Amino acid sequence: MILYHGTNQDIEIIDLLKGLSHKDFGKGFYLTPDKMTAIRMAQKKSHLFGGKATLISYEMDEKALHSGLNVKIFPEQACVDWFLFVDANRDKKNKKAIHNYDIVVGPIADDGVVLQLTNYHEGIYSPEQAALLLQDKYLDQQYCFGTEQALRFLHKINVETI
Secondary structure, X not given: OEEEEEEOOOOXXXXXXXXXXXXXXXXXXXXXOOHHHHHHHHHHHHHHHOOOOXXXXXXXXXXXXXXXXXXXXXOOOOOHHHHHHHHHHHOOOOOOOOOOOOEEEXXXXXXXXXXXXXXXXXXXXXXXXXXXXXXXXXXXXXXXXXXXXXXXXXXEEEEEEO
Protein backbone atom coordinates (compact mmCIF):
# COMPACT_ATOMS: atom_id res chain seq x y z
CA MET A 1 0.00 0.00 0.00
CA ILE A 2 1.26 3.48 -0.87
CA LEU A 3 1.05 6.13 1.86
CA TYR A 4 2.00 9.79 1.61
CA HIS A 5 3.54 12.30 3.99
CA GLY A 6 3.20 15.99 3.19
CA THR A 7 5.86 18.22 4.68
CA ASN A 8 8.18 21.15 3.99
CA GLN A 9 11.44 19.21 3.46
CA ASP A 10 12.74 15.74 2.72
CA ILE A 11 13.02 13.39 5.68
CA GLU A 12 16.10 11.19 5.54
CA ILE A 13 15.37 9.27 8.74
CA ILE A 14 12.04 9.34 10.58
CA ASP A 15 12.62 10.61 14.12
CA LEU A 16 9.63 9.87 16.34
CA LEU A 17 10.97 12.26 18.97
CA LYS A 18 10.27 15.16 16.58
CA GLY A 19 6.58 14.30 16.34
CA LEU A 20 4.18 16.68 18.00
CA SER A 21 2.15 15.58 21.00
CA HIS A 22 -1.59 16.15 21.22
CA LYS A 23 -2.39 15.20 17.64
CA ASP A 24 -5.39 13.03 16.71
CA PHE A 25 -3.69 9.74 17.58
CA GLY A 26 -0.91 11.10 19.79
CA LYS A 27 2.75 11.46 19.02
CA GLY A 28 3.90 9.65 15.91
CA PHE A 29 4.66 9.80 12.21
CA TYR A 30 1.49 10.50 10.22
CA LEU A 31 0.71 9.43 6.67
CA THR A 32 -2.37 9.21 4.48
CA PRO A 33 -3.37 7.01 1.56
CA ASP A 34 -4.86 10.12 -0.09
CA LYS A 35 -2.26 11.93 -2.20
CA MET A 36 -4.25 15.19 -2.37
CA THR A 37 -4.58 15.30 1.42
CA ALA A 38 -0.81 14.96 1.73
CA ILE A 39 -0.25 17.66 -0.89
CA ARG A 40 -2.52 20.05 1.03
CA MET A 41 -0.56 19.30 4.22
CA ALA A 42 2.76 19.92 2.44
CA GLN A 43 1.52 23.26 1.14
CA LYS A 44 0.24 24.24 4.58
CA LYS A 45 3.51 23.29 6.31
CA SER A 46 5.69 25.13 3.80
CA HIS A 47 3.47 28.20 4.10
CA LEU A 48 3.63 28.15 7.91
CA PHE A 49 7.24 27.09 8.44
CA GLY A 50 9.08 27.84 5.21
CA GLY A 51 10.88 25.32 3.08
CA LYS A 52 9.42 23.72 -0.03
CA ALA A 53 6.18 21.77 -0.19
CA THR A 54 7.40 18.17 -0.32
CA LEU A 55 5.48 14.97 -0.92
CA ILE A 56 7.15 11.80 0.34
CA SER A 57 5.76 8.44 -0.79
CA TYR A 58 6.20 5.30 1.27
CA GLU A 59 5.39 1.69 0.61
CA MET A 60 3.77 0.17 3.68
CA ASP A 61 4.09 -3.58 4.01
CA GLU A 62 0.50 -4.47 4.90
CA LYS A 63 1.80 -7.34 7.00
CA ALA A 64 2.32 -4.62 9.62
CA LEU A 65 -1.39 -4.69 10.35
CA HIS A 66 -1.27 -8.44 11.12
CA SER A 67 2.29 -8.88 12.37
CA GLY A 68 1.84 -8.97 16.11
CA LEU A 69 2.21 -5.20 16.43
CA ASN A 70 -0.35 -3.48 18.63
CA VAL A 71 -2.64 -1.98 15.96
CA LYS A 72 -5.87 -0.02 16.35
CA ILE A 73 -8.04 0.41 13.26
CA PHE A 74 -11.09 2.64 13.51
CA PRO A 75 -13.96 2.53 11.01
CA GLU A 76 -13.64 4.96 8.09
CA GLN A 77 -16.57 6.97 9.42
CA ALA A 78 -16.76 8.78 12.74
CA CYS A 79 -17.74 6.64 15.71
CA VAL A 80 -17.92 7.30 19.45
CA ASP A 81 -14.71 5.36 20.23
CA TRP A 82 -12.75 7.33 17.61
CA PHE A 83 -14.26 10.65 18.76
CA LEU A 84 -13.28 10.03 22.40
CA PHE A 85 -9.84 8.71 21.39
CA VAL A 86 -9.10 11.88 19.39
CA ASP A 87 -10.43 14.02 22.23
CA ALA A 88 -8.17 12.31 24.79
CA ASN A 89 -5.09 12.55 22.54
CA ARG A 90 -5.69 16.24 21.83
CA ASP A 91 -6.23 17.08 25.51
CA LYS A 92 -3.22 19.19 26.50
CA LYS A 93 -3.84 18.32 30.17
CA ASN A 94 -2.69 14.78 29.36
CA LYS A 95 1.06 14.83 29.90
CA LYS A 96 1.57 11.15 29.07
CA ALA A 97 0.57 9.07 26.08
CA ILE A 98 -2.93 7.69 26.45
CA HIS A 99 -2.27 4.48 24.49
CA ASN A 100 0.49 2.07 23.54
CA TYR A 101 -0.47 1.27 19.96
CA ASP A 102 2.28 0.82 17.40
CA ILE A 103 -0.03 1.88 14.56
CA VAL A 104 -3.38 3.67 14.62
CA VAL A 105 -5.55 3.97 11.51
CA GLY A 106 -8.67 6.09 11.18
CA PRO A 107 -10.25 9.36 10.11
CA ILE A 108 -8.47 12.72 10.28
CA ALA A 109 -10.15 15.17 12.63
CA ASP A 110 -10.80 18.24 10.48
CA ASP A 111 -12.38 21.58 11.39
CA GLY A 112 -15.88 20.05 11.54
CA VAL A 113 -14.66 17.51 14.06
CA VAL A 114 -12.98 20.23 16.11
CA LEU A 115 -16.32 22.07 16.21
CA GLN A 116 -18.04 18.96 17.55
CA LEU A 117 -15.26 18.44 20.11
CA THR A 118 -15.91 22.00 21.29
CA ASN A 119 -19.67 21.36 21.42
CA TYR A 120 -19.01 18.21 23.45
CA HIS A 121 -16.79 20.08 25.92
CA GLU A 122 -19.39 22.82 26.29
CA GLY A 123 -22.04 20.21 27.11
CA ILE A 124 -24.07 20.86 23.95
CA TYR A 125 -23.69 17.29 22.66
CA SER A 126 -22.82 13.94 24.15
CA PRO A 127 -20.03 11.96 22.45
CA GLU A 128 -22.72 9.81 20.85
CA GLN A 129 -24.57 12.84 19.46
CA ALA A 130 -21.36 14.45 18.17
CA ALA A 131 -20.23 11.23 16.46
CA LEU A 132 -23.68 10.80 14.92
CA LEU A 133 -23.54 14.33 13.49
CA LEU A 134 -20.22 13.41 11.83
CA GLN A 135 -21.45 10.11 10.34
CA ASP A 136 -22.33 11.55 6.94
CA LYS A 137 -19.20 13.68 6.69
CA TYR A 138 -16.35 12.27 4.60
CA LEU A 139 -13.16 12.32 6.65
CA ASP A 140 -9.79 11.68 5.06
CA GLN A 141 -7.92 8.71 6.49
CA GLN A 142 -4.61 8.68 8.35
CA TYR A 143 -2.05 6.20 9.59
CA CYS A 144 -0.04 7.04 12.69
CA PHE A 145 3.16 5.07 13.21
CA GLY A 146 4.11 5.46 16.85
CA THR A 147 7.03 3.08 17.41
CA GLU A 148 10.32 2.10 15.81
CA GLN A 149 8.94 -1.44 15.39
CA ALA A 150 6.10 -0.06 13.27
CA LEU A 151 8.42 2.10 11.17
CA ARG A 152 10.23 -1.05 9.98
CA PHE A 153 7.20 -1.69 7.76
CA LEU A 154 7.61 1.64 5.91
CA HIS A 155 9.96 2.06 2.97
CA LYS A 156 10.47 5.42 1.27
CA ILE A 157 9.99 5.14 -2.48
CA ASN A 158 9.80 8.73 -3.75
CA VAL A 159 10.32 12.38 -2.82
CA GLU A 160 8.99 15.22 -4.92
CA THR A 161 8.80 18.96 -4.49
CA ILE A 162 5.31 20.16 -5.40
